[in-house]
Amino acid sequence: xxxxxxxxxxxxxxxxxxTFVVVFSACITLIIMSFKxxxxxxxxxxxxxxxxxxxxxxxxxxxxxVEYAKxxxxxxxxxxxxxxEIYLETHKCKRSDxxxxxxxxxxxxxxxxxxxxxxxxxxxxxxxxxxxxxxxWVNRAQFWNKCIGSLIGAFRLSQDSDLxxxxxxxxxxxxxxxxxxLPMHINIAKHQSxxxxxxxxxxxxxxxxxxxxxxxxxYAISGQDKYKKAADHIIAKISKISETPLHYVHFRTFQxxxxxxxxxxxxxxxxxxxxLAILSGITENEKIKExxxxxxxxxxxxYSKELTFDHLFTKQLYSRIGIALMFxxxxxxxxxxxxxxxxxxxxxxxxxxxxxxxxLRALLEHDQTEFNKVVNHVLNYTKLNDGFTGQLxxxxxxxxxxxxxxxxxLGEWLKVVAENMNHNDEITSAAKNVNGHIxxxxxL
Numbered sequence: 001x002x003x004x005x006x007x008x009x010x011x012x013x014x015x016x017x018x019t020f021v022v023v024f025s026a027c028i029t030l031i032i033m034s035f036k037x038x039x040x041x042x043x044x045x046x047x048x049x050x051x052x053x054x055x056x057x058x059x060x061x062x063x064x065x066v067e068y069a070k071x072x073x074x075x076x077x078x079x080x081x082x083x084x085e086i087y088l089e090t091h092k093c094k095r096s097d098x099x100x101x102x103x104x105x106x107x108x109x110x111x112x113x114x115x116x117x118x119x120x121x122x123x124x125x126x127x128x129x130x131x132x133x134x135x136x137w138v139n140r141a142q143f144w145n146k147c148i149g150s151l152i153g154a155f156r157l158s159q160d161s162d163l164x165x166x167x168x169x170x171x172x173x174x175x176x177x178x179x180x181x182l183p184m185h186i187n188i189a190k191h192q193s194x195x196x197x198x199x200x201x202x203x204x205x206x207x208x209x210x211x212x213x214x215x216x217x218x219y220a221i222s223g224q225d226k227y228k229k230a231a232d233h234i235i236a237k238i239s240k241i242s243e244t245p246l247h248y249v250h251f252r253t254f255q256x257x258x259x260x261x262x263x264x265x266x267x268x269x270x271x272x273x274x275x276l277a278i279l280s281g282i283t284e285n286e287k288i289k290e291x292x293x294x295x296x297x298x299x300x301x302x303y304s305k306e307l308t309f310d311h312l313f314t315k316q317l318y319s320r321i322g323i324a325l326m327f328x329x330x331x332x333x334x335x336x337x338x339x340x341x342x343x344x345x346x347x348x349x350x351x352x353x354x355x356x357x358x359x360l361r362a363l364l365e366h367d368q369t370e371f372n373k374v375v376n377h378v379l380n381y382t383k384l385n386d387g388f389t390g391q392l393x394x395x396x397x398x399x400x401x402x403x404x405x406x407x408x409x410l411g412e413w414l415k416v417v418a419e420n421m422n423h424n425d426e427i428t429s430a431a432k433n434v435n436g437h438i439x440x441x442x443x444l
Contacts, residue, residue: 049155049156049159049441050159051157051158051159052156052157052158052424052426052427052441054111054112054113054114054157054418054422054424055422055424056421056422056423057421062421064379065113065414065417065418065421066113066114066115068379068388068414069109069110069113069115069118069410069414069418070115070118071386071387072386072387072388072405072409072410072414073102073106073110073115073118073121073122073410074118074386075088075385075386075387075405076102076103076387076405077103077118077121077122077125079091079093080093080094080102081100081103081125081129082100082125082129083095083100084096084097084098084099084100084101084102084407085101085102085404085405085406085407086102086387086404086405087403087404087405088384088385088386088387088389088403088404088405089384089385089403090403094404096407097138097139097142097146097147097407098135098136098137098138098139098143099129099130099135099138099143099146099147100125100126100129100130101142101146101147101407101411102405102407102410102411103122103125103126103129104122104126104130104146104147104150104151104411105146105150105407105408105410105411105412105435105437106118106122106407106410106411107119107122107123107126107150107151107153107154107163108150108153108154108157108411108415108418108437108438109410109411109414109415109418110122110410111154111157111158112157112415112418112419112421112422112427113418113421119158123154123160123162123163126151126163126166127162127166130147130166130170131169132169132170132173132188132189133189134189135188135189136187136188136189136190137185137186137187137194138185138186138187138188139184139185140174140177140178140182140183140184140185140186140193140207140210140211141184141206141207141210141211143170143174143186143188144210144211144214145210145211145214145433145434145435145437146407146411146435146437147170148167148170148171148211148214149213149214149433149435149437149439150411150437151163151164151166151167151170152164152167152214152217152218152221152437152438152439153432153437153438153439155167156430156438156439156440156441157427157438164221167218168218168222170188171214171215171218171227173188173191174186174188175215175226175227175230177191177192177193178193178211178230178234181193181252182203182207182208182234183203184203184204184207202248202249202250202257203248203249204247204248204268205241205247205248205249205268205269205271205272206267206268206269206270206271206272206275208234208237208238208241208249208254208272208275209234209235209238209272209275209276209279210275210434211231211234212231212234212235212275212279213275213278213279213282213431213433213434213439214433214439215227215228215230215231216228216231216279216282216283217282217439217440219231220282220440231283232285235279235283235285235287235288236287237254238254238287238288238291239287239290240253240254240255241254241256242255242256247266247268247269248268265298265299265303265306265311267310269298270310270311270313270314271434273295273314273318273325274313274314274317274358274434275434276288276291276292276295277292277314277317277318277320277321277323278317278431278432278433278434278439280292280321281321281431281440282431282439282440292321292323295318295323295325296323296324296325296326299325299326299327303326303327304326304327304328305328305329306327306329307327307328307329307330307331308331308359309331309358309359309360309362309363309366310358310359310362311327312327312331312362312366313358313359313361313362314327315327316362316365316366331366333363333367333370333374352390352391352392352393352402353390353391353392353393353399354390354406354408355388355390355406355408355409355412355413355414356408356412356413357408357411357412357413357415357416357435357436358412358434358436360374360375360413360416360417361416361436364416364420371420375417378413382401384401384403384405387405387409388405388409389401389402389403389404389405389406390402390404390405390406390409411435412435412436415436416436426441426442427441
């Protein structure tokens, strides 16, 4: 018939082939989307969390804190968003940690201070740079405590699924690097590990339990056994550690390594104690219980007479689980703490001031009035250009500005201030890791 198209066999075949390709592609797409949805929803369904809405008084003091945080972060983001820290006078960048530590550690603080544009900017920096193939050599403990811990904390506050998804991705990329040993350093991109041979193949005792609280938290969120197995594997080894205060253990055998004379229970020992206390709140493991029951046998008469704000923080942490650590002595805020330093009387040295959060958190619980004085003093004293610089204690016994805006300023120190501004019991009582990053809120 005139004008009527005839469907030849070849035309029908081409139509059938085209239809098959379209339908097949659609099916594959649906399968992939369904697979991703099932796996990712499994993580989110287990979170059982709620969004924490920050709220604080609209006072002049609080406005000043918010503005300081905004200035400090934007200075870093403008000049050094692919690095860890910034030199405030030259705007040169410092790659000290290897995982854009200012950006990732500032997430919780920016959220608590309601700095939404800055929070989104920090998140975009983190999502861009914290990909396994882009991360080289890092300290294993710091990577867990500061990087993955920060991602978990920011997720706990905001319920932002992108952040917890990244935490799982990063954890999966390193979890098998610490199954047979505990290396000090790992190269994530090359999937390698290394230990400091000049320290007799040892690791600081503070790093033995590093990552275990985060692994157990990832297990609680996802229900995936691999995280619990990895944590239990490390916990099982702590029975090998001597009950005598020590600084280093062999990274395979966990036996003490002799490196000089031990005078004090310093930060290495305290971080080990702190992790034990933190773990007691998130696991019923018998190995942890055994160590906690014998903890005071580690503190003899000599050690018990020292008390800095680092020791006080540990003492406060243990008091919450019913253990009275035997640290005693006179606590002098101005001489022992005012910039957050620890004075070691035997060595007559003072540690540099890098805005660590735990001493400030201990002071907050000890004396709110003195806390307010210290916060105001430190903010005024450390201000440098458009940021805040750490302090160095010189051989001439005086403080000088380091010129570096440490990642801990936004990530730890100012976070304590932001938590105090919010007066939120859920945030205050939340389980936190050794760097103050939130692991669990309301035991979830």
